[in-house]
Amino acid sequence: MRATIDSDTAWDAFTRRDRAFDGHFVVAVRSTHIYCKPSCAARRPRRENVAFLPDAAAARAAGYRACRRCLPDSVARDREAVIAAAALLTSDVAPSLAALAASVDYAPHHFHRLFHRLTGVTPAAFARTCRADRVLAALRTTESVTAAIYAAGYAAPSRFYADAARLGMTPQAAAAGGADEVIHWTCLIAPPGALLLAATARGWCRFAFDEDGAGLHATFPAATLRRGDPAWRAGAAALVSCAAAVPSDVSLPRPVRRTAFRTLLHQSATAIG
Known part of the structure; x- marks a missing residue:
């Protein structure tokens, strides 16, 4: 123990x-x-x-x-399957649930429940966070928003625009390093580690572990950065508390836990409004 x-x-x-x-x-x-x-x-x-x-x-x-009822020997196998699946979901083209489950030798419905139970999020939600990370990077290095969308692994622009609120700004502003945006930010402690939270008037634009104001400036060099005031920080803390309340397996590797937690933050932000 x-x-x-x-x-x-x-x-x-x-x-x-x-x-x-x-x-x-x-x-x-x-x-x-x-x-x-x-x-x-x-x-x-x-x-x-x-x-x-x-x-x-x-x-x-x-x-x-x-025990033949709870099958305790399956715990390690379940965890390894989720870790392997998480690695696949970070790829440029995330597999379907059926393909993902087949790759780790589970039935799709059962694996969906298992992944959600151990990480707190669904495989599809986890994959969306990974794609959002890639699209932000691609917006800075490709010649157009459309090129960035496909480079990040979206099958069509419509799929991207369904997730575009995660940028907290227009794609064009993100591509320009946050040009003309005012970003408020703070750092808090979350279960998987020290967390930076940042938002524009449009919404949350960055959740990043082990990052500070300098890292935020490197991501959005053209934006105006301001420390959040007490009321703003209280809202950020409420968001972290909401995400932290979702059960998950704390023995999963830290990168998996951190991606899952950032996913929960986006989901909580949508739920809180």
């Missing part, structure tokens, strides 16, 4: 069937010689009959066998 989780915390997670702890430890039941996920749906044993072990390998070494 990870050093940050004590037996009381583990027992509480087990009694609540908290999926967020799956993969962080396994629950070994002495009376049945079975080990389970924390989220197992089976009836809870007495606490004195329970031991918390680091992983399935430790449980097997101690003489326990896997």
Whole structure:
């Protein structure tokens, strides 16, 4: 079990069937010689009959066998599948859900639920964030907005314009480094790390980890940058809190978690309005 989780915390997670702890430890039941996920749906044993072990390998070494109901040995496989899928979704042409699921040997509907449960977002939403990152870069290096759209992996301009609000400015302004835009910004701490949030009068234009005002200026050198006032920062903090409230697997690699969290920020911004 990870050093940050004590037996009381583990027992509480087990009694609540908290999926967020799956993969962080396994629950070994002495009376049945079975080990389970924390989220197992089976009836809870007495606490004195329970031991918390680091992983399935430790449980097997101690003489326990896997629960046939919750299939605790599948946790590592599920996580690896999501990590592999996330890598594919960052490619220039993201695969369809059917192709994505087939690449990791899962049924599409089941994998959609699995990806959402571990990351907090759907594969399609994750892919949109990756495309938005690429289109911002492409706008600065290609000769036209249309060329940038296709270079970023959009199948058609209409697909891009459905996501264009993420720029927080017109594509032409983004291509010109934020020309004529006033951008307010702040840095806050989010679950995956230090986060910069920036917005124009049109809306949020940048969510970036491990970035400060200098990094924002490098992205939008022609814009006027201003630190957000207390009221503005309170709104940014509310947005971060909204995204942080969505459960996800904190043991996923940091790049995957950060892309998923930025996706949640965009979704929360749309929901809050």
